[in-house]
Amino acid sequence: MRTLVIGDIHGGLKGLIQVVERAKVNASDALIFLGDYVDGWSESAQVIQYLIELSKTNKCIFIKGNHDVWCEQWLASGIINDVWYMHGGKETIESYSGFSKEEKSNHLDFFEGMPLYHIDTENRLFVHAGFTSLHGVEKEIDIRNFYFDRTLWEMALTMDKRIKKDSKIYPNRLKHYSEIYIGHTPTINFGEDQPMHCANVWNVDTGATFTGKLSAIDIDTKAIFQSDKLMDLYPNEIGRNKK
Template sequence: MSERLIAIGDIHGCRLALERLIEAINPQPSDTVVTLGDYIDRGPDSRGVIDVLIELANHTQLVGILGNHEEMMLEVLNHGGAHHAWLRHGGVETLESYGFDGDLDFLPEPHKEFLDSLGDFYAHGEFFFTHAAYDPEATFEEQEIEMLRWYSLTNGIPSKHISGKTAVVGHTANRDGEILHAGHLICLDTYCYGGGWLTAMEMNTQKIWQADRQGRLNEQFA
């Protein structure tokens, strides 16, 4: 049980599912938990999700990846970007979770710090983690943000990365609630907000935990 490497797929405001997974996993200080992005939008409690993740970082080694939904929100809040795309893709639910009253400076300071801490990718052992996908021929430092954060696997699964590491991603929702396992790529977005599961996987043993948006564990993996 020591030094586990655990990835968690797209949460999308599903706080109850996240809390149930954390309870089942019981992360330890020696574990590394990698969250693959898209913490906000669409689900009922984006604010609560970030609160839970901030608290989780006090108990384990948390590595957060920036998702395209966080990118959309931060573009609006920090750079005056157009808000239409964000609101159309779940931003309304996020604003409601924060009790939005018209003031765009609605994020609590700890939430701003959490969002500022998020990275584009993370490599550990035989695995690397990013939100959406990757360019198989580019080093991690040379990756384009469009590939890391926006590319959909419905357009084709990239070939194995030049590093030889296995990719672990989210972003492309598997609406049947199943994990996409292509050998050199694992996609853990199993459509929690839409009636599927929030999925966590311990990468070295491939142990799986899943919970739905009501906080019920998938007994198949219990």
């Protein structure tokens, strides 16, 4: 059985389908999604429906991202957060046109059931953005850091590759887990169109919401599977959401 980790989708159903097909996903594969399923391209509601159906055939873990928090709030209350609306919420609301009240309720249940992080049996951590506590995720005071923090990735980026985990100057934040998988900060910001590996942190957000591709990585073999650039799959659309 493989375990595949999938980065930020942002309403790009076509990219998600490509990744599933190119990775030759079958029912024996476990799938861990790092959040931000919505906001960006035109098929956010359709992405959620696809993931709900996928979870019926595969073991899936759906981590909650910041855009998912905003969408959940809208589905629960009908109140439109102005910041969210300007950062992809408008496209997400439009994607729900034609969805019934019952279908929206099912999607709300889906969002509400998402964990903020996951730790597997090999002590690998999966979280949308990061965390700040030196004592690990269980000691995090502000849960918003799980879906907004960028300092974890910024710290990993500055790490000298020669510094080993048993070194006294290896950051305590990173010592708690064998590996850490995140999304939230597109690797294309750093000139990379594939998942990036710094220290023991893997960033799997390859900028699907902007000019990049959607990516998946096999956490054991480190094989990478990617879609086409989302902007090529949705040539008549503009990815307007900002993180």
